[in-house]
Amino acid sequence: MRATPESDSKRSTVNRLSAENVTLAYDQRVIAEQLSVEIPDNSFTVIVGPNACGKSTLLRALSRMLRPGGGRVLLDGQVIQSMPAKKVARTLGLLPQSSIAPDGITVADLVGRGRYPHQGLLRQWSAQDERVVSESMRRTGVAELAERYVDELSGGQRQRVWIAMALAQQTPLLLLDEPTTYLDIQHQIDVLDLCAELHETQGRTLVAVLHDLNHAARYATHLIALRDGRVIAEGAPNDIVTAELVEQVFGLRCQVIDDPETGTPLVVPAARKARAERITAAS
Amino acid sequence: MKTRSTTRAVRTPGGLSLRLDLRALLVVVLLLAAACAAGVALIGTGDAKIPAADVLRTLAGNGNAYQDFIVNELRLPRVLVGLLVGGSLGLGGALFQSVSRNPLGSPDVLGLSQGSTAGALVVIVLLSGTSTQVTAGALIGGLVTGLAIYLLAWKQGVHGYRLVLVGIGVSAVATAVNGYLLTKADLVDAARAVVWMTGSLGGRDWDQVWPLLALCAVLVPLVLVHARGLRMLEMGDDVANALGVRVQRVRLVLMVSAVLLTAAATAAAGPVSFVALTAPQLARRLTRSPGPNLVPSLCMGAALLVAADWASQRAFGADQLPVGVVTGVLGGVYLLWLLVTERRAGRI
Numbered sequence: 001m002r003a004t005p006e007s008d009s010k011r012s013t014v015n016r017l018s019a020e021n022v023t024l025a026y027d028q029r030v031i032a033e034q035l036s037v038e039i040p041d042n043s044f045t046v047i048v049g050p051n052a053c054g055k056s057t058l059l060r061a062l063s064r065m066l067r068p069g070g071g072r073v074l075l076d077g078q079v080i081q082s083m084p085a086k087k088v089a090r091t092l093g094l095l096p097q098s099s100i101a102p103d104g105i106t107v108a109d110l111v112g113r114g115r116y117p118h119q120g121l122l123r124q125w126s127a128q129d130e131r132v133v134s135e136s137m138r139r140t141g142v143a144e145l146a147e148r149y150v151d152e153l154s155g156g157q158r159q160r161v162w163i164a165m166a167l168a169q170q171t172p173l174l175l176l177d178e179p180t181t182y183l184d185i186q187h188q189i190d191v192l193d194l195c196a197e198l199h200e201t202q203g204r205t206l207v208a209v210l211h212d213l214n215h216a217a218r219y220a221t222h223l224i225a226l227r228d229g230r231v232i233a234e235g236a237p238n239d240i241v242t243a244e245l246v247e248q249v250f251g252l253r254c255q256v257i258d259d260p261e262t263g264t265p266l267v268v269p270a271a272r273k274a275r276a277e278r279i280t281a282a283s
Numbered sequence: 284m285k286t287r288s289t290t291r292a293v294r295t296p297g298g299l300s301l302r303l304d305l306r307a308l309l310v311v312v313l314l315l316a317a318a319c320a321a322g323v324a325l326i327g328t329g330d331a332k333i334p335a336a337d338v339l340r341t342l343a344g345n346g347n348a349y350q351d352f353i354v355n356e357l358r359l360p361r362v363l364v365g366l367l368v369g370g371s372l373g374l375g376g377a378l379f380q381s382v383s384r385n386p387l388g389s390p391d392v393l394g395l396s397q398g399s400t401a402g403a404l405v406v407i408v409l410l411s412g413t414s415t416q417v418t419a420g421a422l423i424g425g426l427v428t429g430l431a432i433y434l435l436a437w438k439q440g441v442h443g444y445r446l447v448l449v450g451i452g453v454s455a456v457a458t459a460v461n462g463y464l465l466t467k468a469d470l471v472d473a474a475r476a477v478v479w480m481t482g483s484l485g486g487r488d489w490d491q492v493w494p495l496l497a498l499c500a501v502l503v504p505l506v507l508v509h510a511r512g513l514r515m516l517e518m519g520d521d522v523a524n525a526l527g528v529r530v531q532r533v534r535l536v537l538m539v540s541a542v543l544l545t546a547a548a549t550a551a552a553g554p555v556s557f558v559a560l561t562a563p564q565l566a567r568r569l570t571r572s573p574g575p576n577l578v579p580s581l582c583m584g585a586a587l588l589v590a591a592d593w594a595s596q597r598a599f600g601a602d603q604l605p606v607g608v609v610t611g612v613l614g615g616v617y618l619l620w621l622l623v624t625e626r627r628a629g630r631i
Contacts, residue, residue, distance in 0.1 A: 063524075085527040089525065089526050094524075096521035096525065099518055099519050100518050100522075101518070102518065102573040104571070104572075113515060113526070114526070116526040116528070117526055122299045123298065123300055124292075126292075130292070
């Protein structure tokens with residue numbers, strides 16, 4: 001189920017963001033080689049895979065945080081590293097895993113910093129900036145927190161504030177690196193609902209790395225399954241999520257049933273006993 | 284809901300807009316006024332006391348020959364060196380603290396002052412050099428230390444704790460070298476070295492003012508142009524990158540500027556302790572605004588140093604007590620107060 005001829009032919013079309021045969025490595029440790037990924041325009045693409053499969057690394061390469069050792073990442077047909085930094089920042093936003101709220105910063109101030117790529121030395125705070133910031137806060141439901149300090153907020157609220165900051169950047173593409181980590185289930189769904197809404201109502205292209213396969217299957221319009229730095233499968237969740245794929249990617253035996261709420265694939269891990277029998281049978 | 288923001292936007296019809304923090308602006312104006320007032324008081328202080336009104340008149344060029352000599356030749360350079368050194372240290376400290384995201388990431392703790400001292404001591408003890416050579420030695424010592432810290436701490440960007448720890452290590456080495464040089468020195472050289480090591484503005488003339496002024500004239504605008512990028516850097520490298528800040532370049536420019544400012548200031552006045560550490564912290568508490576607070580820190584440093592020099596002259600007589608002792612005491616007390624109150628507030 002590797003890169004099918006169909007997805008190869010898609011590569012020549014004009015999706016705005018893609019990686020072509022990239023080699024990704026930290027110092028000497030190679031995470032992925034000859035990896036090619038296409039982000040379909042206007043999709044909510046979710047990248048899944050086991051720990052250390054390279055999914056966050058891929059996202060870092062797509063957002064030019066990591067320079068590929070080989071190959072190239074293309075944004076609107078240009079090599080992303082060769083583009084002016086601020087121009088990229090007006091096209092592609094990123095919500096990284098590690099972000100630091102400076103001491104004593106208010107929500108409005110933090111969200112306002114998302115306007116940086118639209119500003120300059122003599123254009124520091126236009127009326128447009130102000131409008132976009134309040135619109136972003138309204139959209140993410142943090143408008144009433146505007147004057148609160150970020151360090152006083154709960155984890156879920158804080159994540160909304162960071163998303164608001166990324167929205168204020170007004171980029172047609174938005175990349176999110178594990179946006180639901182450290183949140184409880186209610187806030188995880190809350191953040192994912194918000195992402196789905198941004199995707200549906202504004203036609204933004206969203207790319208997220210998610211840990212939870214069921215969340216991925218429920219929210220993604222396009223799923224990319226990675227293992228050991230290779231794309232094992234990609235496509236709509238309904239088309240590609242099967243028990244075989246989950247076993248192949250995660251090494252987990254399971255059933256895939258229809259989510260009673262949404263009809264999307266729902267992964268139910270096999271009972272411990274069943275898995276133990278399999279191991280015995282295999283040996 | 285009470286409004287905490289004192290930031291206002293000023294816009295022109297042509298599409299230009301400036302963002303002004305009114306509170307920070309007020310703090311800057313008040314600090315500048317305080318620095319100037321302390322400067323005038325300092326000029327009037329000494330064996331020949333001159334009333335403030337006469338000082339102002341003489342500065343404007345309307346004094347008699349005697350006052351003109353004392354004010355414009357003897358004491359004004361000293362005040363200007365004080366203002367420039369204090370401002371440089373305040374700005375350098377703010378840059379270091381912001382880049383390392385750690386209040387301890389300031390030149391005092393990182394060993395830059397000790398490095399400058401080592402350079403100065405080499406010239407005093409081993410070469411018995413002139414005061415100009417001592418200044419050059421201190422400058423070189425500071426720059427070499429800055430380079431060493433840069434090379435040792437730089438690993439995919441500066442991480443706060445790494446920078447502080449490397450700095451403490453470098454500082455320990457430089458302190459050991461300084462101790463060794465002092466034991467090697469004869470009595471006269473040792474006395475000269477110790478005076479230099481406390482940090483003093485005594486006997487500074489126009490020859491010290493010009494190079495320092497020229498350096499500040501280049502570096503301060505350069506730093507301020509990069510200040511918005513620095514604000515973004517406070518949210519972490521990834522966020523800054525995502526917002527289109529050229530992280531490595533901005534950080535390199537700012538660190539080099541900070542090292543140059545600190546080394547030049549230390550070369551001019553000796554390692555005046557704690558200004559670089561405390562000025563940014565004090566400025567930040569006055570403006571109550573997040574961000575590096577570069578201009579308020581600069582003004583705070585200038586005001587602090589000149590005020591400390593005036594206080595030491597006033598209390599102990601002309602040049603009895605080097606200014607570094609006063610800033611050391613004030614800075615130490617302030618640091619302790621800071622730690623105690625922060626602890627109460629539940630931090631650290």
